[in-house]
Amino acid sequence: MSLGDFARRWPLGVASAVIIVLMIGCAVFAPVIAPYDPLETDFAAQFSPPTPTHWLGTDAFGRDLLSRLMYGSRTALLIGFVAAFVGATLGAILGVASAYFGGRVDLGVQRLVEIFLAFPIIILALAVVSILGTGVSNVIVAITVPMIPNCTRVVRSSALAVRAMPYVEAAHAVGCGDARTVLRHMLPNVMGPYLIMLTAFVGQAILLEASLSFLGLGVAEPTPAWGLMLRGAAVEFAESAPWMAIFPGLAISLGVFAFNLFGDALRDALDPKLRTL
Amino acid sequence: MHRYILHRILLTIPTLLGVAVIVFVLMRVIPGDIVEMRFAEGHFFNQELVDKERARFGLDRPLWRQFVEWLWGVVRLDFGLSMWSGGPIRHEIAIRLQLSLQLALMATMVAVLLAIPLGTLAALRQDTWIDYTVRVFSIAGLAIPSFWLGILMFLFFLIVFQWIPPMVFTPFWRDPWQNLAQMTWPALSVGYRYSAVAARMTRAAMLEVLREDYIRTARAKGLWQSRIVRRHALKNAMLPVLTVFGLEFAFLLGGLVVTEQVFNLNGLGLLFVQSVARRDYTLVQALVLLMALVYIAVNFGVDLLYAWLDPRIRYQ
Numbered sequence: 001m002s003l004g005d006f007a008r009r010w011p012l013g014v015a016s017a018v019i020i021v022l023m024i025g026c027a028v029f030a031p032v033i034a035p036y037d038p039l040e041t042d043f044a045a046q047f048s049p050p051t052p053t054h055w056l057g058t059d060a061f062g063r064d065l066l067s068r069l070m071y072g073s074r075t076a077l078l079i080g081f082v083a084a085f086v087g088a089t090l091g092a093i094l095g096v097a098s099a100y101f102g103g104r105v106d107l108g109v110q111r112l113v114e115i116f117l118a119f120p121i122i123i124l125a126l127a128v129v130s131i132l133g134t135g136v137s138n139v140i141v142a143i144t145v146p147m148i149p150n151c152t153r154v155v156r157s158s159a160l161a162v163r164a165m166p167y168v169e170a171a172h173a174v175g176c177g178d179a180r181t182v183l184r185h186m187l188p189n190v191m192g193p194y195l196i197m198l199t200a201f202v203g204q205a206i207l208l209e210a211s212l213s214f215l216g217l218g219v220a221e222p223t224p225a226w227g228l229m230l231r232g233a234a235v236e237f238a239e240s241a242p243w244m245a246i247f248p249g250l251a252i253s254l255g256v257f258a259f260n261l262f263g264d265a266l267r268d269a270l271d272p273k274l275r276t277l
Numbered sequence: 278m279h280r281y282i283l284h285r286i287l288l289t290i291p292t293l294l295g296v297a298v299i300v301f302v303l304m305r306v307i308p309g310d311i312v313e314m315r316f317a318e319g320h321f322f323n324q325e326l327v328d329k330e331r332a333r334f335g336l337d338r339p340l341w342r343q344f345v346e347w348l349w350g351v352v353r354l355d356f357g358l359s360m361w362s363g364g365p366i367r368h369e370i371a372i373r374l375q376l377s378l379q380l381a382l383m384a385t386m387v388a389v390l391l392a393i394p395l396g397t398l399a400a401l402r403q404d405t406w407i408d409y410t411v412r413v414f415s416i417a418g419l420a421i422p423s424f425w426l427g428i429l430m431f432l433f434f435l436i437v438f439q440w441i442p443p444m445v446f447t448p449f450w451r452d453p454w455q456n457l458a459q460m461t462w463p464a465l466s467v468g469y470r471y472s473a474v475a476a477r478m479t480r481a482a483m484l485e486v487l488r489e490d491y492i493r494t495a496r497a498k499g500l501w502q503s504r505i506v507r508r509h510a511l512k513n514a515m516l517p518v519l520t521v522f523g524l525e526f527a528f529l530l531g532g533l534v535v536t537e538q539v540f541n542l543n544g545l546g547l548l549f550v551q552s553v554a555r556r557d558y559t560l561v562q563a564l565v566l567l568m569a570l571v572y573i574a575v576n577f578g579v580d581l582l583y584a585w586l587d588p589r590i591r592y593q
Contacts, residue, residue: 012412111288115295118569120532123549127300130307130553203420210422211535215550235428235539239435246432249425257420264416 013265019258027073036064038071038224047241057243060233065243069251071224076255079136079209079219083143084201090144091151092194096186098152099159100178109152116149125212134220139212143205151197158190165189192270199263203256210252226252278584285580289573296569297351297562301344304558310336311360311556334360347562356563361555366563369548376446377544379456380464381529385522387468388475393518395472396479397511403484411476418473426466427539444541463540467533471525478521482514489513516583523579524572531568 007014026033035055042062050057056065098109116124128142162168163186171185210227212218219225229248238245312330331337335346350357356366399411434440442462447455486492487510495505534546545564552560 012409111291111295114292114573115299115569118292118296118572119299119565120528120568120572122532122534123565123568126534126550126553127303127307131303207420207422211424214422214424214535215538230425230428238428238432242432242436245425245428249422249428252425253417253421255420257417260416260419264412 010265010269012261013269016258016261016265019254020262023073023077023255023258026070027077030067030070030074034064034067034070036067038063038068039222040064047237047244049241050243056247057241059229059241059244060237065229065247068224068229069226069247072226072229072248072251073255075136075219075223075225076206076209076252079140079143080202080206080255080259083140083147083205083209084198086140087144087147087205088151088194088198088201091148091197092155092187092190093182094148095152095155096159096162096182096190099156099163100182100186102163106156110156113149113152116146117153119146121146121208122211125208126215126217129212129217134217136219136223139209139218142212143208147201147204151194151201154193154197155190158193159186162186162189195270196263196267199259199266203259203263206252206259207256226255281584282581285577289577292573293566293569297348297566298344300562300565301347301558304556304561305340307553307556309556311558312336314554314556347559351563351566357559359552359557359560361552361557361560366560369560370545370563370567373543373545373548375448376542377530377533377546379449379460380467380533380542380544381526383460383464384468384471384529385526387464388472388522388525391468391472392475392479393511396476396518397483397506397514399476399480400483400487401506408480411480415473415476415480418469418476421469422535423466423470423533424535424539426469427463427536430462430466431539442540446543459540463533463536463542467529467536471529474525475518475521478518479514482517483510486510486514516587519582520579523575527568527572527575530571531564 030038040063042058045054045058045062046060048054048058048062054064054066056069058064059068094109098106124146125142128145129138132138132141168181168185171181176185209218209225210230213225213227214231216231219228221228226248230245234241234244234248310331311334312327315330316327328337335343347357358364359366359369362369395411395414399408402408431441434442443455443459446459449456492505492509495509500509531545531549533542533544534550536542537544537547538550545568549561549564551557552564
């Protein structure tokens, strides 16, 4: 299939993939393509509106917004990918194990999942940040924790069907242990829902990081991060310097939009039965 | 059915107990306590005074005793006093609940009015430009942070009308106009995300139902399209959508931490952030327990509604 066919078949998927590739490109090549140092302050250029020298304007410290957005994509993607991967993977293993062992283990795991689901996500993240403090790695932990129970629940329901498959019984018959059956035979067969959760989580994680940083409970200054850029001066001086409030929000929205769209396209492609969803 | 209800109610006990244990431990793991937070603001520091204050809050007693005493209070529906303000927690929560409840209800109204028609339309016109527009609109709703939408609204009002929404909460019954002038905008900015979630679910559920045999039968009978959609399809597709509404409503009551900050709303989300920052153990514990209870109750309510609406589930 040529690239053109691909684009015709999944127009939304291809569009989102393009945005994601651009974002990753910005993150990887930030030091090369960013016009300024994202931390460099220039008090002569405070609150500069978008001009040919500063394409997207500057902030309260005269830092170049475009450069900060480019470096900010590093923070967003790092947190998004790591949190989503760890959260979805741990959740998937727990979900498959819960379905596989059944009985008391299943009941116990499901109660635990329920307890964590009953905590609103942002509140769980808030508590974790309060304990560990702010900073990129702590924010990753704070965002990962609430994702695990969500993924556990979804993967478990798929794994229950897989559990009843003859090949699981066959694995037992040839003498596979519990760990081998779960990891080698069941886990690969719940890859569909796992991948779907994974892409959905990347978007959610970016959004959650932005919210936490906006509250001052996420990434700490002066690290360039989109949510953090919306905090403080961006709101206080929104009337005279609206670019400070507009562009970081656009970056967040576009990034999350692309990952959500990609997740939808992936689901259509991976699971034609769910095409309707 | 009665056995099922009883079983479900009994199952909530371990869940709530687990929530209680976790929030109790979490709060004590966070460095610092209320006494330190208070003295950090003040001028002089004296160990004797700190010890005395700790004793006043019962923080000097063993953890298990603190937990048991708190739990015993909760069982008798006595949540105690806020460590920070000294007022009864029931009162602290009640004054914010009014605002949070109104916001949640208004956002739900926005979501119902937007999501159900849009989701249905997208499903009926699957893979046309209408469908694509609705899908992009709803995926964008999931992507745009509600708090940023709030900032944009402020900016728009400020630049275009030189006006900003009122910052002080007026109860609806005292001055409906003033109340709506403040609450409409947060309700819209939160309602957009909410309706996006619900519209996606409506579309998905409708697409599934429209492929059912009884829809084909209805068509074969020669029924009008509008009647098929309303009487036969929508009614059956509403079940999963109800779940979304239930869960989102529970989330809105306590989870609007950031949006409340932007609109300067003194709701439960803001109260929660403040209480965590002040290490107001009793208030945080009561809030988390309340939110968990709402979440569990809503889930349970939706399940019961399912059984009531769908006889196939009831007889299983």
